[in-house]
Amino acid sequence: MTTLPDVVAEETGTGEGWRRLSPRMLVVHPLNELLRAAPALLAVLVVGATSGRGPWWSVAGAGALVLMGILRWFTTTYRVTPRQVQVRKGLVRRRVLTVPTDRVRTVDVDAQALHRILGLAKVSIGTGRSDKSDEGIKLDALSKGAAERLRGELLHRRPVAVQAGENTEGNVPAPDPEVVLASLQPGWIKYGPFTLSGFVTVGIVAAFVFRLISESNVDPDRFGPFRVVFHHLSSVSIARAISEAIVTLVVVVVVASTVGYVLAFWNYRLTRHSGGTLHVSRGAISTRSTTIEERRLRGVEISEPLLLRAVKGARILAITTGLRVGRGAERGGTLLLPPAPRDEAERVARDVLTDPAAVSAGLVSHGPRARRRRYNRALGMCAILVGILFVLWATDVAGLDLALASLVLLPIGALLAADRYRSLGHAVSESPSGATLVGRHGSLVRRRVMLSRDGIIGWNVHQSFFQRRSGLATLIATTAAGHQHYEIVDVELAEALRVADQALPGLVTPFLVHPNV
Amino acid sequence: MGFPTNSTRAGTGEAVELRLPRNKVSPRAKAYWFVRALIGWIVLFAAELVWFLTGDDANAGLHVTGLVVTVVVAAAHLVIMPRWRFAVHRWEITPDAVYTRSGWIDQEWRIAPVSRIQTVDSERGVLQRLFGLSDLTVTTASSAGALKIHGLDVEVAQRAADELTGNAVASEGDAT
Numbered sequence: 105m106t107t108l109p110d111v112v113a114e115e116t117g118t119g120e121g122w123r124r125l126s127p128r129m130l131v132v133h134p135l136n137e138l139l140r141a142a143p144a145l146l147a148v149l150v151v152g153a154t155s156g157r158g159p160w161w162s163v164a165g166a167g168a169l170v171l172m173g174i175l176r177w178f179t180t181t182y183r184v185t186p187r188q189v190q191v192r193k194g195l196v197r198r199r200v201l202t203v204p205t206d207r208v209r210t211v212d213v214d215a216q217a218l219h220r221i222l223g224l225a226k227v228s229i230g231t232g233r234s235d236k237s238d239e240g241i242k243l244d245a246l247s248k249g250a251a252e253r254l255r256g257e258l259l260h261r262r263p264v265a266v267q268a269g270e271n272t273e274g275n276v277p278a279p280d281p282e283v284v285l286a287s288l289q290p291g292w293i294k295y296g297p298f299t300l301s302g303f304v305t306v307g308i309v310a311a312f313v314f315r316l317i318s319e320s321n322v323d324p325d326r327f328g329p330f331r332v333v334f335h336h337l338s339s340v341s342i343a344r345a346i347s348e349a350i351v352t353l354v355v356v357v358v359v360a361s362t363v364g365y366v367l368a369f370w371n372y373r374l375t376r377h378s379g380g381t382l383h384v385s386r387g388a389i390s391t392r393s394t395t396i397e398e399r400r401l402r403g404v405e406i407s408e409p410l411l412l413r414a415v416k417g418a419r420i421l422a423i424t425t426g427l428r429v430g431r432g433a434e435r436g437g438t439l440l441l442p443p444a445p446r447d448e449a450e451r452v453a454r455d456v457l458t459d460p461a462a463v464s465a466g467l468v469s470h471g472p473r474a475r476r477r478r479y480n481r482a483l484g485m486c487a488i489l490v491g492i493l494f495v496l497w498a499t500d501v502a503g504l505d506l507a508l509a510s511l512v513l514l515p516i517g518a519l520l521a522a523d524r525y526r527s528l529g530h531a532v533s534e535s536p537s538g539a540t541l542v543g544r545h546g547s548l549v550r551r552r553v554m555l556s557r558d559g560i561i562g563w564n565v566h567q568s569f570f571q572r573r574s575g576l577a578t579l580i581a582t583t584a585a586g587h588q589h590y591e592i593v594d595v596e597l598a599e600a601l602r603v604a605d606q607a608l609p610g611l612v613t614p615f616l617v618h619p620n621v
Numbered sequence: 622m623g624f625p626t627n628s629t630r631a632g633t634g635e636a637v638e639l640r641l642p643r644n645k646v647s648p649r650a651k652a653y654w655f656v657r658a659l660i661g662w663i664v665l666f667a668a669e670l671v672w673f674l675t676g677d678d679a680n681a682g683l684h685v686t687g688l689v690v691t692v693v694v695a696a697a698h699l700v701i702m703p704r705w706r707f708a709v710h711r712w713e714i715t716p717d718a719v720y721t722r723s724g725w726i727d728q729e730w731r732i733a734p735v736s737r738i739q740t741v742d743s744e745r746g747v748l749q750r751l752f753g754l755s756d757l758t759v760t761t762a763s764s765a766g767a768l769k770i771h772g773l774d775v776e777v778a779q780r781a782a783d784e785l786t787g788n789a790v791a792s793e794g795d796a797t
Contacts, residue, residue, distance in 0.1 A: 425762075561761045562718075562733035565639065569726050582733070582766030589765030598637045611734055615713075615720055617640040 122181040122192070126247045128222045133173025135218055141166035143316040182243060184257060189229060191241050201241055207231045209400045209425050211255045214392035215248070225251035225391075229258065259381050259395050281378055286441060286452050288372040288386075293365060295443040298411040301368075302360030306353070369442040374452065382422075382456060384440060394438075400425050402559025402585035403540065404440065404453050406463075406552045413550060418449040422456075423555060423586035438586065453554070459533055462540035462554045467529025473574045474594040475525040480570075482521035486513040523547040530592045532606045541581055541607040543592040553590045559583045563604050563612060567597070579604060639730055642713035642720045650710070650772025651703040653752040658702060662695040712770045714781055719759050721768045731768045737761045741782045745775070757781055 138145070144162030175195055182191040189208070191201045210230035219225060224245040246254065337345045370388035377383055382401065385393035403423040412418065420441040441452050454460035493510045496502040524547040531542040539557040544550065564580040571577060571594065579592040579600040592600065604612045669691060673684040706725055713720045719738070722730050742758045749755060755778035757770040773781070 561737045561763045562731065562766050564732075564766070565730040567728050572728065580765070582761065582763035584762035587765075588763045597639075601637050601639065611718060612639075612732055614715060614718070615639055615642075615732065616637050618637055 121183040121185065123183060124181055125177055125243060126224055126245060126250070127177075128224055128247070129177050129245055130174060132218055132222060132224065132245070133177070134170045137166040137170045137173070139218075140169075143312065146316060182241075184254065189241060189258070191243070203229060203231055203241055205258060208258050209397055211259055211395045212392070213251050213255055213394075214387075214390065215245075216390045219245055220389065220391060223248050227251050227254055255395055259379065259397060282375040282383070283377075284373060284375050285382075285455050286372075286374040286444075286448065288369055288442070289444075292369075292442070292444045293362065295412060295415065295417040295445075296362035296365030297358040298415055298417060299361050299365060299409070299443050300357065300411065301364045302357035302362075305360040305364055306356055365442070372442055374440060382440070386442070396422060396424050398456075400585075401456065402583060403553065403555040404456060405554070405586070406449055406453055408446075408550045410548050410550075412443055416446045417443045418446045419443045420449050420453055421586070423553070423559065423583070423590075425585045457540070457554060458556060459535050459538040459540045459554075461535045462531075462533040462542050465531045465533040465540075465542050467531050467542065467544055468599070470525075470528045470530075470576075470593075470595050473576055473596070474528055475521075477570070477574060477576065477594055478521040478525040478528075479518065482517040482524070483514065486517035489513060520547055528593065530595060530603060532603055534606075539607060541590075541592075541603070543590060545591070545593050555581055555583060555585075555590050557608060559585050560608050563608070564589070565597075565600060565604075581607070642711040642722055644712050646707065646710045646712070646770065646772040647754060647774040647777070648707070649752045649774070650754060651707045653749060653754055653772060654703040654706055655699055656752075657748060658699055659695075662691070662699070666691055666695070710771060712773075714784060719768050719785070721770055723769065723771070731766070733759065733761050733766055733768055735785065738785060741785045743778045743782050755779075759785065 141162055144166070176193070179195045179198075180191065180193040182189070184190075184205075186205070188205055189203045193199055193201075208229055208231060212228040212230065213225045214228075215225040225248045226245045227243040229241040229243075243251075243254075245251075337348070340348070367388045369386050371391075372386035373384070375383045375385075376398070380398045382396045382398055383393065384396075385391070401422060401424045405421045405423060406418050407421060408418045419439065422438045422440045424438070440456065441449055450463050453463045457463065490507070490510045490513060493502060493507040497504050497507040524545075527545055527547055527550045529542075529544045533540045533542055533554075541555045541557070541560065542552065543555075544552040560581045560583055562582050564582060566578045566580060567576070575597055576594045577597045577600045579595060580589050581591075581604075582589050592603065595603070601612060601616060605616065666688070669684070669688055673681070673688065676684065702725070709722060709724055709728060711722045715735075717735055719733050719735065720730070722728065738759055739762055740758075740760045742760075744756045744758065745754070749772075753775050754772050755775045757773055757778045759768040759770075760766070770778075770781075
């Protein structure tokens with residue numbers, strides 16, 4: 105019945121092709137909870153939990169989670185048939201999730217450190233169902249070999265062979281020739297510090313230390329290193345203390361960002377496979393590899409956070425159905441290229457797009473009214489803040505120095521507005537291989553979105569009260585991929601309609617009128 | 622401005638606008654919006670009144686001012702909002718596309734091709750039933766692309782839904 109007999113042999117399968125997750129998960133759940141409860145456990149074991157029951161509750165909670173994890177292993181089974189992938193789960197409320205194999209868009213295999221040590225990998229199967237929050241199927245976790253074979257089975261399948269029935273061909277797809285589109289270059293590591301991902305790491309460490317302190321009821325003053333730091337900071341002037349703290353923070357963030365970059369993108373490779381898929385793999389300790397069906401790739405986004413832009417770096421995110429754009433350095437697996445030189449980003453974008461001309465297409469700027477709006481918005485916000493602080497000063501709530509200091513917001517706002525206007529631009533690129541809607545916006549993160557014609561479903565044209573007054577509109581292309589909608593902000597209404605008509609011919613045409621004719 | 626040389630300024634093309642979608646929603650929608658908003662205002666007014674009557678008398682002036690302001694704002698809202706929304710809300714279904722305009726202060730036009738429609742829902746709340754109204758929601762594979770038509774006559778909504786589900790034969794596979 106099953107098309108993956110060797111996987112069945114490896115996992116402890118039950119009748120009719122239903123198989124379980126890897127039994128090694130029975131070890132992972134307790135270990136994971138142990139790690140998460142570490143501060144509480146440390147507090148209980150080392151310090152002896154002098155007062156309060158807090159730590160004990162944490163330990164009990166961790167125990168309950170371990171029990172649930174183990175139950176989950178016993179209640180979760182899955183199977184793969186030529187036509188569908190099914191997962192059964194739930195103890196009280198049994199659910200069967202079914203995904204037809206021809207709806208599978210992406211397969212994401214990732215392994216956190218612990219999974220990796222135990223030879224496990226988590227498999228997330230993405231479908232095009234983006235309107236529901238619980239999209240797709242997650243299998244946490246299979247053995248590494250089983251995960252890889254499942255990926256091959258789902259995405260490198262040969263439709264004819266699959267439809268012909270069961271086991272007509274070799275089950276493991278022949279090792280297909282791959283073309284390397286990009287791989288991590290040592291020189292790229294210099295972009296690490298400019299990603300600021302270290303802030304997150306610092307935050308996590310700080311939260312851990314804070315929790316350890318609060319759960320163990322230890323007075324931080326009694327700890328050697330803390331006492332030395334406090335003592336030092338209170339012995340110098342405030343200005344010096346602040347500048348020392350800032351320098352320390354910057355150094356720590358730079359180091360953490362660089363280390364984070366290396367750990368996340370070690371062994372990064374972007375490859376194209378003959379089965380029509382793109383494959384991104386990376387990671388030093390936790391590994392992640394994402395497979396995207398190329399005909400589901402609707403476009404790419406070149407994004408340049410301000411700092412990265414300053415050193416001419418950029419990264420690429422995929423716009424594809426079945427993968428939602430997530431948060432953090434990984435962007436939910438949509439990252440096609442980690443922070444790298446801009447030229448490299450453009451080269452990779454040209455390689456993966458059906459319409460390579462879109463990458464270098466010249467952009468149409470949005471004109472003086474859009475520029476005025478950028479200034480009105482940026483300066484308006486700043487002026488309100490400044491105004492509030494002056495009112496607070498006038499009513500003796502806050503000091504004059506604070507109000508005066510806030511005046512520095514105005515030039516910053518003006519710079520931001522100027523840069524935001526400079527970023528604004530759009531174009532429709534047409535070449536024999538396809539047409540692409542190109543839009544660029546943003547300053548703190550400048551994004552150039554390239555969305556192919558077949559990815560666009562329809563249009564929303566939005567006009568706020570103020571936009572209506574200045575004859576501007578925001579053109580929103582709706583799509584089933586990526587963020588679900590991509591915007592061209594503050595473009596003149598007539599131009600927005602022209603762009604919509606050119607990017608997706610025919611759809612808006614019947615609704616257009618030419619008032620002057 | 623640092624753009625490539627082939628860039629041009631926007632808006633140099635001929636003037637073009639979106640024409641209004643052909644149909645207005647049911648005139649009864651005005652009454653429905655009025656009643657719905659009225660209920661909200663009455664709840665707020667009642668809450669203020671209870672607070673006034675149970676509170677101490679020291680702030681009586683403030684309470685009365687609050688009540689008066691509430692009544693004035695409510696009256697303005699109730700007079701203006703239903704007419705304005707009725708003027709703005711429009712819809713149209715052609716064999717190829719669904720076209721709506723909605724909003725009040727902010728306005729939005731939405732266009733979706735019939736070939737990419739995934740679901741058509743018509744929905745009726747308790748209050749809407751009293752007015753013989755129905756909401757129609759047309760969704761596509763994009764979660765940002767749903768078209769909502771509020772305040773349609775029940776029969777019109779039903780006919781529109783039938784027409785759309787008849788036209789949308791999911792011609793392109795799963796229409797993503």
